Amino acid sequence: MGFLVNQRMQAVKPSATIGITMRARELNARGIKVVSLAAGEPDFDTPEHIKEAAIRALREGKTKYMPSAGIPELREAIAAKLQRENGLQYSPQQIVVGCGAKHSLYNIFQVVLEPGDEVIIPSPYWVSYPELVTLAGGRPVIVPTEQENEFRLRPEQLAAAITPRTRAFILNSPSNPTGMGYDCNQQQSLAEVLREHPRIAIVSDEIYELLTYRGFRHVSFAAAAPDLYERTFTVNGFSKTFSMTGWRLGYVACPDRASAEAIQCLQEQSTTGTTSFAQYGALAALQGSVECVARMRAAFDERRAWLVEALRKIPGVSCLDPQGAFYVFPNISAWGIPSTRLCLRLLEEAHIAPVPGASFGADGHIRISFATSLEQLKEAVKRLRAWVGQHIGQR
Ligand code: PMP
Ligand code: GLU
Numbered sequence: 548m549g550f551l552v553n554q555r556m557q558a559v560k561p562s563a564t565i566g567i568t569m570r571a572r573e574l575n576a577r578g579i580k581v582v583s584l585a586a587g588e589p590d591f592d593t594p595e596h597i598k599e600a601a602i603r604a605l606r607e608g609k610t611k612y613m614p615s616a617g618i619p620e621l622r623e624a625i626a627a628k629l630q631r632e633n634g635l636q637y638s639p640q641q642i643v644v645g646c647g648a649k650h651s652l653y654n655i656f657q658v659v660l661e662p663g664d665e666v667i668i669p670s671p672y673w674v675s676y677p678e679l680v681t682l683a684g685g686r687p688v689i690v691p692t693e694q695e696n697e698f699r700l701r702p703e704q705l706a707a708a709i710t711p712r713t714r715a716f717i718l719n720s721p722s723n724p725t726g727m728g729y730d731c732n733q734q735q736s737l738a739e740v741l742r743e744h745p746r747i748a749i750v751s752d753e754i755y756e757l758l759t760y761r762g763f764r765h766v767s768f769a770a771a772a773p774d775l776y777e778r779t780f781t782v783n784g785f786s787k788t789f790s791m792t793g794w795r796l797g798y799v800a801c802p803d804r805a806s807a808e809a810i811q812c813l814q815e816q817s818t819t820g821t822t823s824f825a826q827y828g829a830l831a832a833l834q835g836s837v838e839c840v841a842r843m844r845a846a847f848d849e850r851r852a853w854l855v856e857a858l859r860k861i862p863g864v865s866c867l868d869p870q871g872a873f874y875v876f877p878n879i880s881a882w883g884i885p886s887t888r889l890c891l892r893l894l895e896e897a898h899i900a901p902v903p904g905a906s907f908g909a910d911g912h913i914r915i916s917f918a919t920s921l922e923q924l925k926e927a928v929k930r931l932r933a934w935v936g937q938h939i940g941q942r
Contacts, residue, residue: 559678563906571900582927584901584915587723589790594839597789600831604824613823615815617644621826624833625798633767635781637800643810646821648754648784648797649675655780655799656683658809659748664714669700670908671876673723689908694878697867698725702736709744716741718768719752721759724907724914725876726869731766738772749779755872757788757840760848763870777802788840789832794825847873850917850924857928861935873918880911882939897934899927
């Protein structure tokens with residue numbers, strides 16, 4: 548690293564999910580037909596009424612600096628959504644709109660953590676959590692979960708990981724990368740442990756809440772454990788639900804005005820808030836019909852069912868059936884190849900691009916995104932099956 552890069556930044560890893568997605572795109576642009584299974588990004592275009600609202604805002608001259616915490620209409624619409632869909636009472640002043648849920652998470656850790664504070668992160672985890680904590684001077688404490696327990700953290704594991712330095716706990720349900728979720732009871736048993744430790748803030752990343760399958764019903768953590776509302780940050784965004792990844796819009800609902808104001812101040816001194824006209828698109832997303840979401844969800848559901856069955860037929864693969872998000876996280880440890888090396892070989896030799904489990908803190912797995920067409924998934928599985936037949940052999 549160059550002499551101009553500080554130690555804090557040297558400790559931060561680039562995002563594997565973004566890295567592999569971009570690498571697959573580059574290869575495709577060079578004429579090598581790679582099936583990318585890497586992107587946590589819906590393959591659908593943003594629904595028309597959302598795009599129209601942003602275009603209208605542009606035409607109407609909504610092109611100036613906006614309030615740093617978001618336009619008032621959008622903060623109100625988010626508060627109304629949280630009340631309507633999640634049973635959570637927030638005033639618009641508790642909502643801060645950021646440049647994606649990732650940015651909102653970044654802001655939370657910047658505002659909450661003191662140097663050396665520990666943040667408990669169950670693994671497998673989304674690649675950015677440990678890095679966002681590190682960037683804020685915190686210390687990620689990774690607690691591995693087991694496939695046998697559907698990758699859910701057990702209350703006793705949470706209790707055992709808590710120390711006097713623990714400042715926050717990240718819960719992501721439904722989860723990226725495992726696709727598994729915590730139902731109301733399961734969240735309540737974690738809440739029982741957290742209740743004993745008043746210093747711990749809960750960061751509940753609910754970005755996949757509407758993409759659920761097999762009858763799984765999402766419940767917000769702060770609704771499952773209302774007495775912990777006052778130390779829970781509820782994070783959500785527009786990227787996944789409304790297929791708006793490139794708009795860079797997400798939000799956090801803060802437990803109190805003081806933390807919301809601190810995040811607003813941080814935005815004011817960094818991004819000055821988010822893009823003006825994009826926020827009018829997000830407003831239309833929240834106020835419009837949810838039919839577009841239902842259609843996308845149904846397509847993901849069909850792909851999930853096909854993919855899980857197809858993967859389970861490949862020798863040496865064991866694969867849980869996701870309850871939400873758009874990822875499967877098959878266990879391929881029987882193949883005996885470290886996941887990073889495996890994914891490199893799959894990219895070069897089979898022209899398919901999953902993400903190594905190691906990037907999510909769980910070697911022995913790969914993550915396959917089914918936010919791509921069924922046709923592409925069928926092609927990918929065909930290539931994977933052929934590669935396995937050729938290289939894994941009869942063990
Ligand atoms: N949380 C999780 C679990 C995710 O998978 C993502 C995907 N990028 C995000 C947060 C952030 O999404 P965005 O910044 O696009 O809103
Ligand atoms: N969250 C998505 C993923 O896991 C998008 C890329 C990123 O931000 O990590 O693939």
